[in-house]
Each structure stands twice: as structure tokens, then as C-alpha cells.
Amino acid sequence: MEKCKSQFLNIMLERGFYNQCTNLEGFDNYLFECEKSGKPAVGYLGSDPTADSLHVGHIVPVMMLRWFQMCGHKPIMLVGGATARIGDPSGKDKLRPFLDEQTLAHNIEGLKKSFRRFVNFDSSKNSAEMVDNWDWFKDINYLAFLRDIGTCYSVNHMLTMDSVRTRLEREQPMSFLEFNYQLLQGYDFCVLHQRYGCRAQMAGSDQWGNITSGTELGRRRYDVELFGFTCPILTDSAGKKMGKSEGNAVWINEEKLSAYDYYQYFRNVGDAEIGKCLRIFTDLPISEVNRLEVLKDKEINEAKKILAFEATKICRGEAEAKAAQETAIKVFEQGSSGDELPVLKADLNAGISVLDAFLQIGFVESKGEARRLIKQGGLKINDKTVTDENYKISKADVIDGQVKISQGKKKHGLIA
Numbered sequence: 510m511e512k513c514k515s516q517f518l519n520i521m522l523e524r525g526f527y528n529q530c531t532n533l534e535g536f537d538n539y540l541f542e543c544e545k546s547g548k549p550a551v552g553y554l555g556s557d558p559t560a561d562s563l564h565v566g567h568i569v570p571v572m573m574l575r576w577f578q579m580c581g582h583k584p585i586m587l588v589g590g591a592t593a594r595i596g597d598p599s600g601k602d603k604l605r606p607f608l609d610e611q612t613l614a615h616n617i618e619g620l621k622k623s624f625r626r627f628v629n630f631d632s633s634k635n636s637a638e639m640v641d642n643w644d645w646f647k648d649i650n651y652l653a654f655l656r657d658i659g660t661c662y663s664v665n666h667m668l669t670m671d672s673v674r675t676r677l678e679r680e681q682p683m684s685f686l687e688f689n690y691q692l693l694q695g696y697d698f699c700v701l702h703q704r705y706g707c708r709a710q711m712a713g714s715d716q717w718g719n720i721t722s723g724t725e726l727g728r729r730r731y732d733v734e735l736f737g738f739t740c741p742i743l744t745d746s747a748g749k750k751m752g753k754s755e756g757n758a759v760w761i762n763e764e765k766l767s768a769y770d771y772y773q774y775f776r777n778v779g780d781a782e783i784g785k786c787l788r789i790f791t792d793l794p795i796s797e798v799n800r801l802e803v804l805k806d807k808e809i810n811e812a813k814k815i816l817a818f819e820a821t822k823i824c825r826g827e828a829e830a831k832a833a834q835e836t837a838i839k840v841f842e843q844g845s846s847g848d849e850l851p852v853l854k855a856d857l858n859a860g861i862s863v864l865d866a867f868l869q870i871g872f873v874e875s876k877g878e879a880r881r882l883i884k885q886g887g888l889k890i891n892d893k894t895v896t897d898e899n900y901k902i903s904k905a906d907v908i909d910g911q912v913k914i915s916q917g918k919k920k921h922g923l924i925a
Contacts, residue, residue, distance in 0.1 A: 515540035517550075517580040521738075523795055524788040526573050528714045528741045531724050536736040539708060544581060549635040552577055552709035552738075553585035553701055555642075555694065557593040559608070561619030562762035565774065566750060568627070568824075569740050569789055573711045574637075575627045579792075583635040585707055586624045588617050590643030592693050595686050617641065623761040626824050638705070642697050658696055661729040662722075667691060670718035691722040698723025699731055714739045743789065746781040761824055767851060768825040772833035773919055775817040783812050791819035840921055850913075851922040857912070860903040863888070863895055866924060872916040882916065889915040 513519050515537050521527045530536055543550040554574050556567065563571065574584040593613060608616070621639055628637040667673060670691060676683045698720075701707035710720050720737035727735040743751045759774045760766040778786055784802030787793060793801075793815075801812040814834070821830035836850060853870040855861045861869075864876040867888060873879045880898050882888050888895040890906055891913050902924060906912045912924040 513537045513541075515544055515580075517544075517577055517582065520576050520580070521573065521740075524576075524798075525785060526569070526576075526740045526789070528739045529717060529737075530739070531721065531737040532734070535734060536709065536738060539736065540580075540582070547581070549581055549583040550577075550709065551583045551585065551701075551705055551707040552711055553587050553698075553707050554711050555587040555589055555592075555697060556620055557589035558613055558616035558620050559593055561616045562760045562765050563620065563623040564758035564760050565790075566743070566758070567623075568761070569743050570712050571624070571627045572789060573738075573740055577711070578628050578632070578635055578637060581635055583705075584628050584637045585701060585705060586628065586637060586639050587697060587701070588620050588639065588641050589697075590617060590641040591646035592642060592690065592697070595690050595693065619762060626761060640701070642693075642700075645700050646693070654696075658692060658726065658730065661726050662692060662695075670722075671715075672718055691719050694719040695722035695726040698735055699727050702727060702731070702733060702735060708733075709736045709738060711738045711740070713742055715742060743785070745779055751778075751782070763825060763829075767833075768821055768829035769833045769836050769850060770920075771824060772817045772821045772830065772837060775820045776813050776837060777919055778813065778816070780809050783809065783816060786820070787812070787816050790823070791816065792823065793819055852911075853922060853924045855902075855924050857902065857904045857907060857924065860901040861924070863890070863900045863902060864898060866902055866914060867916065870914065870922045870924075872914075872920050872922065887917055 513522065513533075517540050518527075518533075518537050540550050552574065554570050556563065574586070578584050590613060593608060593616075624637070624639065630637045630639070667688070668677070672691070673683060673688065698707070698710055710723060712720060717737070717739055720739065724735045724737050727733045745751055759771065775786065775790065783804075784798060787798040787801055788795070791798075801815060804812045814837075817837075818830050818834050821833055825833075840850070851870055853866060855866070855869075863883075864879045867873045867879045867882075868876055873882065879888065883895050883898050886894050886896075890900075890902060891908055892915065902912055902914075913921065914924060915921045
């Protein structure tokens with residue numbers, strides 16, 4: 510692909526963020542004119558508050574907005590307080606569970622915290638802004654919305670959208686509520702254009718149908734060209750979506766996942782994913798990425814350490830990244846324990862069963878899972894494999910004031 514005129518799009522292309530754009534040349538011209546004039550372009554990313562934190566799988570489009578701001582443009586982070594009441598049907602087989610008001614409010618605060626890790630809300634002319642689409646949907650008149658917005662949409666075209674078509678092809682029911690989702694997201698885009706001068710929406714490729722719903726509404730109803738830009742859904746070499754670790758989401762917010770576990774997720778990515786992850790999850794110059802991704806054999810571990818540190822530094826701050834790095838060195842290179850490992854408080858005078866210990870520290874979801882792992886040799890106490898499911902951890906196991914427990918090679922904790 511030819512070099513673009515705008516700094517932002519060139520970064521997107523060289524770092525692997527580009528998947529599809531409604532009008533790449535037009536978007537490039539818009540960005541270039543903004544960069545030349547010093548007036549920030551405005552773009553947004555939307556996230557429905559279905560959880561109280563983003564996870565690694567969400568970071569790819571968030572990093573796009575991070576680069577967007579670093580290029581001098583203004584990011585808007587939209588939380589879907591209204592659209593979460595419906596639920597995006599994209600990639601889903603059934604209606605999402607409804608969330609109560611208290612849960613939605615809690616989740617929105619969690620998303621705000623996640624966003625603040627990646628974009629700056631306190632800069633000058635291009636400070637990021639947080640908006641909630643509940644602000645404009647809560648008092649909307651249904652008949653007026655149908656008349657003004659519904660007339661711009663063709664049901665024939667809506668039926669061709671992936672989120673709708675795949676459900677119908679599998680003969681899985683889709684409610685009229687979900688069918689309306691693309692109208693609401695399209696309307697979001699146009700409201701942001703009217704209120705903030707926003708002309709771009711960025712998201713993962715699974716949002717393409719919802720994005721084009723907005724660009725088409727802008728053209729038909731408001732006579733303006735809006736731009737949609739998507740990134741690929743990040744997968745590993747086996748084609749599995751990244752952002753999940755042994756069935757658990759790799760969360761952004763520290764109350765849901767420690768900095769050490771976040772660091773370890775990136776430290777343990779596959780060799781084939783090193784270059785991709787360095788481009789996407791760090792701010793390292795592309796020349797340094799190119800140097801690191803070609804390392805082989807033992808040297809590839811140094812690249813993984815740099816990836817883990819740089820990714821954690823963005824998400825949790827430099828102090829947390831250094832602490833996680835030091836803990837990893839102590840655990841894996843020096844054979845001792847580190848300060849950042851999860852700690853289970855227990856009365857070791859009375860003792861605690863090995864099954865309870867691994868369950869309570871969160872390494873297993875049930876005692877049955879712990880028993881299975883013991884049979885497979887997957888649980889350790891002080892680096893020694895557990896063979897007896899009835900074993901009781903006691904003061905006899907204490908070394909330097911604590912007991913180290915491990916599940917496999919990646920999960921470690923302390924009992925004190």
C-alpha cells in the first residue's frame with residue numbers, strides 16, 4: 510500500500526492497525542489538512558459497559574485512539590449507557606442479559622478508569638473527552654426518532670449486515686430490540702458530529718456494519734461524509750482471539766488483575782506473536798520493533814521481556830511495570846519469590862488443605878479442577894510437585910516466612 514499523506518494513517522499502516530476504511534483517500538486528506546492547519550481532527554471509539562473493565566482484546570482500537578491523540582488529534586471515548594441496555598448483537602448467538610442501573614453505573618466508572626490508562630484527558634487543545642450516549646437517548650421521542658432516522662434505513666440492507674445475517678442463517682432468533690442496535694450506533698456517530706465536529710469512528714473489524722450505519726446516516730440525513738476505520742481482530746498463530754488466558758480475560762484494571770499477571774501474559778505470548786504485539790501494544794519506535802522481532806532462540810526471551818515491560822508500563826504505569834519485572838526475575842531467574850505475587854492469608858498453625866489453598870487464591874475454579882491438576886502434576890508447593898490431594902499446608906512448609914504455591918509455569922502465589 511502506498512504511503513499516506515497523514516502521519517496518523519502512516520503509523521496505522523506500518524504498525525498493523527489497518528483493516529478497512531470507508532474512504533481511505535478521503536480520510537487521509539481530512540487528517541492531513543487538520544495536521545497541516547494545527548486544528549485537531551476528531552474521532553471516536555465506542556464501548557458498551559457490559560463489564561467494569563476493558564481487557565486486552567479491547568486494547569487494539571484503544572491504542573489507535575492513543576496514536577490518534579499523539580498525532581495531535583482529539584479522541585472521544587463514548588460509553589454506551591443507552592446501547593448497553595440493548596446489547597450489540599455482533600458476534601453473539603443470543604440476547605445479552607439485561608443490566609440494572611446500579612451495575613451499568615458501576616461498569617461505566619470502570620471503563621472510564623480503563624480509558625484513562627491510554628489517552629490523556631488533561632492535555633490542552635486535543636484533550637480526550639468521555640461521553641455517554643444515555644445523555645441524548647434518555648429523553649428521545651420514539652415516533653420522532655422513527656420519522657427522522659428510521660426513514661433513512663432500508664430493512665433490506667439491514668438484513669445483509671453480518672450481525673443479523675449470521676444469526677438468521679443459523680436459525681437463531683434475533684429480537685427486534687437487537688435489530689435496532691445499528692440505528693442507535695449510527696445515530697451516535699451523527700450526534701457526535703453535530704456536537705463535537707467528530708468525523709471518524711474507529712473500532713475493531715467486527716463493528717464494520719455498525720460503523721457504516723453511521724456513515725450512511727450522515728450522508729443521507731445530514732449531507733456530510735463521515736469516515737469509518739477498522740483494525741483487525743487480533744489472533745494468535747492458531748487463529749485464537751488474543752486477550753484470553755486459560756479461559757480468563759486479561760483485564761486492564763488492577764482490581765481485576767495484578768500488574769504481575771498482566772506482565773506475565775505478554776511475557777508468555779508465542780514467538781510468532783512478538784512482532785505483532787510489539788507493534789500493537791507498545792509505543793516503541795518501529796525500528797526497535799523490527800530489531801526485536803527477528804531475534805531467535807534464547808534471544809527471543811529478551812524481546813518478550815521488553816514487550817511485557819512496555820505493555821505493562823502503558824497500562825499500569827512505570828513503577829508497576831518495574832515491580833512486575835523484578836518479581837518475574839526473582840521467581841523465574843533467581844528461584845525466589847517476589848513482592849507482587851498474590852498472597853493468601855491463612856492460619857498455618859492449623860494448616861490449610863492444598864485444595865482449599867489453590868481454590869481460595871484463585872488459581873482454580875473448583876476443588877475438582879485442583880484434583881485433576883494434581884493428577885497431571887500441575888500444582889506445586891515450594892517448587893515441588895504436589896502428589897497427595899489430601900495434603901495439608903502447614904508451618905512445616907514455611908520458607909523465609911511464607912509458602913510459595915504454583916500452578917504450572919505461569920501462576921505463582923504466596924501463603925503467609
